[in-house]
Every structure is written in C-alpha cells, then in structure tokens.
Amino acid sequence: MIKKIIKILMVILVTAFIGINTCFAAEKSLNKGNLNEIKLQLEIEKLKLDIKETRWPIIIQCVTAICSTGTVIISVLTMVSSIRSQSKERKSKNIADYISQLSSTEQAVKLSAIKYLGNYKQGIPYLINLLKYEENSFVINTCIRTIVEQASYSIHILINESKLVKLEIIKLTAEMDALGKDITEINELIGIDKNSYSRIKEGLHFKNAKDNFLYKLKIETEISGQDIESIKKDKYKELLKNANSLNCYIKKLTDVISLTIEEASKDKKIKDKKIYDIITDAYIPQIKLKNVDLSMWNFTGANLKEAEFNNCKFEKNKFENSILENASFRECELKNISFQGISCDGCDFSKTDLIGVNFTNIDSKCMSxxxxxxxxxxxxxxxxxxxxxxxxxxxxxxxxxxxxxxxxxxxxxxxxxxxxxxxxxxxxxxxxxxxxxxxxxxxxxxxxxxxxxxxxxxxxxxxxxxxxxxxxxxxxxxxxxxxxxxx
Incomplete structure (x- = not known):
C-alpha cells in the first residue's frame, strides 16, 4: 500500500517537474521572440527616420532635375519654332520672288518660276491666273503640266475658276444685250445659243449686270457730253476685246481641267470623297476625256456642252439639270445614272452600254x-x-x-x-x-x-x-x- 502511494507521489512529482521546465522553456522562447521583434521595430524606426531626414534633399534634387529638363525642352522647342518660322519666312519670300518673276519678259526666268511654284500649293492659283494673259504656247504648256502634277489640289481651284468664268460670260451677255445685240451676234462672240440665252436671262446676275451697265452708260454720257451712240460703239469695241480674251482663256482652262480630272481619277490615294462633288455646277464646255473612269463624279448642274467622253466609265454619277447639248458619250459604259431634267439636244450615246440609266423629264431633239x-x-x-x-x-x-x-x-x-x-x-x-x-x-x-x-x-x-x-x-x-x- 505504502509502495503504491510512493509511486503515485513520484509520478506526480515527475509530472510537476516536467510542467515547470516546459513553462520556463516557453517563457524563455517568448522573451527571445520579443527581443527579435523589438530589434526589427527599432530598425524600421531607424529606417523611417533616415528616410524622413533625406526626403527633402531628394525632392529638391528631383525638382531641380525636372526644371533642368523643362528648360532643355523649352529651349529645343523654341529653337525648332524659330527654325520653322525662319523656314516659313524664307519660303514665303521665295514664293513672292518667283511670283514676281512670272511677269518677266525672259522665258527662261518665267519657266523656272513656274516649276518652283508648282512645288507648293500656294503657287497653284498664280499659275492658273497666268493662263489668262500668257500667249507663249511653250510657257502655257509648261504651266498646264505643272498644274496637273498637283491634280488632287488644283482641281478644286480650277472648278471654282470655271464658275467665275460662267459669271463673266453672263455679264458679257447682259452687256451685249444692253447694247441691243441679238442672240445671233452674241452666239458668234461667246457661244451663247438661244437655249443658253433663255436660261441665263432670267437669272439675277444677268439682270444686275445689265442694269449696272446701263447705269454706267448713262453716267458716262452725262459726264462726257458725247452722244449715246458713240459711247455704245466704244463700249462694244471693249466688249469684243473682252470676249476674245475670255474665249482664249476658256480654251486653256478647259484643256487643263480635262487633264486634271484625268489625273485625279487615276489617283487611288485620294480619300477625300468631296472631290467627286467639286465639279457640281462647273462650266466646262468642250471638255475632252478618253479612257477615264469617272464613276461617282457628280455632274449635277454642270455645263458640259459639246463635251467629248470617249470609252469612259460612268457609274452612280449624277447629271440632274446638267447641260449636255451636243455632248458625246460614244463607246462609253454608263451604269445606274440619272439624267433627270438634262438639256441634251444632239447628245450622242452611239455604241454605248447603258444599264439602269434614268431619262426623266427631258425634252430633246436629234439625240443618237x-x-x-x-x-x-x-x-x-x-x-x-x-x-x-x-x-x-x-x-x-x-x-x-x-x-x-x-x-x-x-x-x-x-x-x-x-x-x-x-x-x-x-x-x-x-x-x-x-x-x-x-x-x-x-x-x-x-x-x-x-x-x-x-x-x-x-x-x-x-x-x-x-x-x-x-x-x-x-x-x-x-x-x-x-x-x-x-x-
């Protein structure tokens, strides 16, 4: 019995000893972990302190670097802008110098100026204007070729110029009408036939031009003291001279427009769809085009009298209210086109393929x-x-x-x-x-x-x-x- 009690006591003592040792070991381990954690915390605090102490110097250095970079960038941009400005000024000066050379009496100087101006869009209007006065055929041909090289740009200016020519024709017609000239004489001078005369005489521009001419005629009569018939004769001589100059210009303008349209139609890089509408209401009689794809071009209201289209392709074009008198479409291909309301006496569609073409509201004679x-x-x-x-x-x-x-x-x-x-x-x-x-x-x-x-x-x-x-x-x-x- 005593032995059993002793054994039990021994077991209790051993168990208690082991428990006490385990507690001491755990407490020691915990104390060691706390020391490591405290050490790490101290290091973190030190690092924070170091960062805090060095933050402002770093910020100052970054700002300094940014300012230096900005200064360099500004200097570079200023230099580039200055170079561009100088280049632009030089180019403008050169263009101005070459424009002045267009009036030179020396052919070589004039040709050099034409070729230089052809490199810049700003020069195209001056080349077109040169066609009005130039008489030398070699200079004219050089000028035309130069304009055509800028087809995608010059076509806009050329068509607008043709519209101005149309207004000038109306003005001349009104002035001749004011002088009492009949349609036969007007037709001989500027190609305005009876049908064309009937169309334009109802327009506001015709009426204003006629009234303005009569008013000037009256004022000049009162101031000069001459009889009205003498003044009319002098005015008629002026009109004859103006009509001759205008006819020559129309011929040159029509030639360059023909070549420009042909070149523009070949340019597959053209993405501006508005170019197809630029020809609307254009005045381009006797235009000549051969083997050209004119699909999508909008000829609404255009004057194409006596135009010649040979073996050309037309698809989804618009010709509403256009003038096609004596125009020729021989051996062309026309598809899905409206000819509604056109004026087309003598229009020729011989040997032409017409698919889905609409002829509506037309009164015509002698078509083929x-x-x-x-x-x-x-x-x-x-x-x-x-x-x-x-x-x-x-x-x-x-x-x-x-x-x-x-x-x-x-x-x-x-x-x-x-x-x-x-x-x-x-x-x-x-x-x-x-x-x-x-x-x-x-x-x-x-x-x-x-x-x-x-x-x-x-x-x-x-x-x-x-x-x-x-x-x-x-x-x-x-x-x-x-x-x-x-x-």
Missing amino acids: FDGAKLQSCLFTDSKFEDTKMKGTEFNSVKFQNFKNFKCNLMNSVTNKSDFDNVMLNGAIFSGSKLVNNSFNKCKFDGGKFDSATFVKSKFNNMDLRPIQDILQDEDNNTIENCDTCIF
Whole structure:
C-alpha cells in the first residue's frame, strides 16, 4: 500500500517537474521572440527616420532635375519654332520672288518660276491666273503640266475658276444685250445659243449686270457730253476685246481641267470623297476625256456642252439639270445614272452600254443611240424628236408617258420591254424585231414597219391596224385579218 502511494507521489512529482521546465522553456522562447521583434521595430524606426531626414534633399534634387529638363525642352522647342518660322519666312519670300518673276519678259526666268511654284500649293492659283494673259504656247504648256502634277489640289481651284468664268460670260451677255445685240451676234462672240440665252436671262446676275451697265452708260454720257451712240460703239469695241480674251482663256482652262480630272481619277490615294462633288455646277464646255473612269463624279448642274467622253466609265454619277447639248458619250459604259431634267439636244450615246440609266423629264431633239445597248433603263415623262436608234438593243427597258416622234429604229431589237402611253408617231421600224414586249395605250401613226416583226407581244387599249401586217403569234405565224384589231 505504502509502495503504491510512493509511486503515485513520484509520478506526480515527475509530472510537476516536467510542467515547470516546459513553462520556463516557453517563457524563455517568448522573451527571445520579443527581443527579435523589438530589434526589427527599432530598425524600421531607424529606417523611417533616415528616410524622413533625406526626403527633402531628394525632392529638391528631383525638382531641380525636372526644371533642368523643362528648360532643355523649352529651349529645343523654341529653337525648332524659330527654325520653322525662319523656314516659313524664307519660303514665303521665295514664293513672292518667283511670283514676281512670272511677269518677266525672259522665258527662261518665267519657266523656272513656274516649276518652283508648282512645288507648293500656294503657287497653284498664280499659275492658273497666268493662263489668262500668257500667249507663249511653250510657257502655257509648261504651266498646264505643272498644274496637273498637283491634280488632287488644283482641281478644286480650277472648278471654282470655271464658275467665275460662267459669271463673266453672263455679264458679257447682259452687256451685249444692253447694247441691243441679238442672240445671233452674241452666239458668234461667246457661244451663247438661244437655249443658253433663255436660261441665263432670267437669272439675277444677268439682270444686275445689265442694269449696272446701263447705269454706267448713262453716267458716262452725262459726264462726257458725247452722244449715246458713240459711247455704245466704244463700249462694244471693249466688249469684243473682252470676249476674245475670255474665249482664249476658256480654251486653256478647259484643256487643263480635262487633264486634271484625268489625273485625279487615276489617283487611288485620294480619300477625300468631296472631290467627286467639286465639279457640281462647273462650266466646262468642250471638255475632252478618253479612257477615264469617272464613276461617282457628280455632274449635277454642270455645263458640259459639246463635251467629248470617249470609252469612259460612268457609274452612280449624277447629271440632274446638267447641260449636255451636243455632248458625246460614244463607246462609253454608263451604269445606274440619272439624267433627270438634262438639256441634251444632239447628245450622242452611239455604241454605248447603258444599264439602269434614268431619262426623266427631258425634252430633246436629234439625240443618237445608234448601236447602243440599253438594259433596265427608264424613259418617262419625256419627249424626244428625230432620235437615232438604228441597230439599238433594248432589254427590259420601260417607256412610260413617253413621246418619241420621227424616231429611226431601223434594225433595232427590243426584248421584254414595257411601253405604257407611248407615242411613236412617224417612227421607222424597218428591219426591227420586237419580242416579248408589252404595249398599253401606244400609238404608231405614220410609222414604217417594212420587214419588221412583233413576236409574242401583248397589246392593250390600242389600234393595231398600223402594224397588222407584221404581227406574229407564239408560233411566229403572221396574224391575218386584223382590220378591226382594237384591244
């Protein structure tokens, strides 16, 4: 019993000893960790103190470095600006010097000035202005070539110049009208025919120019004491001189515009779509272009009288209210174009491919479509007279409220086309072939149909007696006994 008690006491003592040793060891370890933590904290505090003590010197050094850098940058920018300013001043001075040389009597000096000014956009207007007065053909050609080299820029100035020329023509016409000159004489001097005269005489510019001229004439008569007829003769001589100078300038301007448009159309780098609209309302009669892609160009309101387009491409162009009298589109390709309201007497579309072209609200004479191919075109609310359509092909063409008097359709082919309220009085259909067409309220009075054929066509509300001898059924058999064929 005593032994057991002794063992128990020994176990308790050993356990107590171990516990006491463990507590001392833990306390020692804890004290050691606290010392390390305190040491680390002291080091951190020291580092903070060092940073705090050195912060302002560092900031001062950074600010100094920034100021120095800023000073260098400002100095460099000032130097660059000064160099640019000096360069600009030198260039402006050089341009001014070369501009003055354009009036030189020495050809070599003038040519050198032209070539120099051609390198700068600022020089283009002066080169265009030189064309007004220069008479030396070599100088003129050099000037034109130089202008064309800056096509994408010079085209804007050239077209604006053409619009100013148009105003000058109106002014001259008004002044001649004020002197009592008739349209025949005016046409001989500045090419204003009866149709053009009718258009411009209603304009405000014409009326103002005429009133201003008459007022000056009256004042000069009162001041000089001369009779009115003598003054009119002197004024007419001035107008003759002005008209001659203007005609020469128009010729040169038209030539340079033709070349410039051709060059601009080839420039695939042009991203400015506004360039296609710049030609709107331009005055460019007798312009000549060949093998040029003119797609997207906007010719609305432009004067293209007697223009020559040969083998050119037109797509999605606008020609509304443009003047195309005696203009030629021979062997061109026209696609998705509107010719609404154009003036086009004598316009030539011979051997031209026309696809989706709209002829609306047109009153025209002597147009030509000889050998042309028309696909999905529209002729509506229009009147044509003496139109040439020999050998023309019509496919899916629509004619509505259309009058085509004395039209020559000899050997033409018309297929799957619609004729609604169409008058073809006096038309010549000799040798023509019309297949799968629809006719409603159409008239063929006075037409010639020898060797012509109507095949598989539908007629409604018509008198077919003028064509009764050439109607064929679906089996190509001639329909006979059609004395009263009114459908």
